[in-house]
Amino acid sequence: MEERLCNICESGEMEHEFHFICHCTLYSNIRESFLQHVGNTITNIWELNEVTKIKTLMFKNFVCLFAKLICDMFEKRDDSLFLQT
Ligand SMILES: [Zn+2]
Numbered sequence: 001m002e003e004r005l006c007n008i009c010e011s012g013e014m015e016h017e018f019h020f021i022c023h024c025t026l027y028s029n030i031r032e033s034f035l036q037h038v039g040n041t042i043t044n045i046w047e048l049n050e051v052t053k054i055k056t057l058m059f060k061n062f063v064c065l066f067a068k069l070i071c072d073m074f075e076k077r078d079d080s081l082f083l084q085t
Contacts, residue, residue, distance in 0.1 A: 008080055020073065022050045026080055027073045034069045038062060 006015035009025045020027075039045045042056060057066045 008077060018050060021054060027076060030069065030072050030076065034065065038065065
């Protein structure tokens with residue numbers, strides 16, 4: 001169990017999908033610029049709960065942008081873990 005704790009940030013949260021996508025502070029800048037971009041198209045994106053927000057982002061025109069976001073986050077994660085070793 002302990003090995004699934006996020007060792008990227010200091011939240012003490014499990015590093016599950018929602019933590020990775022929605023919470024982990026390492027990706028705040030990437031996440032914020034993505035949401036700014038998408039927020040121009042989805043007017044109420046800021047008011048959606050996390051599950052609805054992710055579902056919305058995974059549909060229609062956003063799937064490619066969302067995939068790019070995940071790739072960017074994984075790249076940053078790899079860089080961060082590499083720097084720790
Ligand atoms: Zn984290």
